[in-house]
Amino acid sequence: MFCAIATGERSGHIVSADDVAVAFLDTRPLFKGHVLVVPVEHVETLTDLPHTRVGSFFARVQGMAAAVERGVDATGTFVAMNNRVSQSVPHLHVHVVPRERGDGLRGFFWPRTRYDSDAEAAGYAARVRDAL
Template identity: 50%
Template sequence: MPPRVSKPCAFCAVIAGDAPADIVHDGPSTMAFLDTSPVFHGHVLLVPRTHVTTLADLPADELPGFAALAQRLERAVETAMDAPGSLVLVNNVISQSVPHLHLHVIPRRPKDGLRFFLGPRHPYGSPDESAEVARSIGAALAAHTPGR
């Protein structure tokens, strides 16, 4: 069987100037551009110039600037699109259409037809079960604390 050829990263091509995009922001460590298949007009993608797949892969020193720009983009999209709100999200691996970290800023309006919901819901069977899950996540968080 021939070796599997990995597909070039679509976002790295935009960053390199090898693919077209409607650029909203072009900075030294980040780029933001309109989604080519927007949920609504004004749907923006924020990407780091560094090719990383998930938010956890983003170098810690790049996170403050990335988060601050996401906050500014949220306000800018809402203002420019005259939208009273927005949906800001990051998919990590599951439902990630391009395996390059990208944060979506999608303008929202009441009754806009978007049926985005977190469901189905799976309640805990008991307070003991939820307490054990919280302890497990807390332990994993402590294990992933820088300097440990």
């Protein structure tokens, strides 16, 4: 679906488009002005995006975050993406959501947990570090 919007085969409320990314309004926004930024070339997840394109893609996301704040007179933005789990469309997309204090957005903030000890936390840090 996002590929079709990026290529113009399917309509969408396009906010910006160039050879790197296309940004368009989410059809089911959390708040009005909620924009999705997608790479023009199809990739499913962030880990699939070639490292040579990460900087230019996220420069577009950064610019969109500023534009959403200015464009809808928002106090800030929430910028997020899912990779596979909870990713409703299998095409990398970044949500840029306008925010205001007290706007009621809580759905993205799941219950938090704690590590049982510093040793357990150190073990998790080592596992992730080793995976790099």
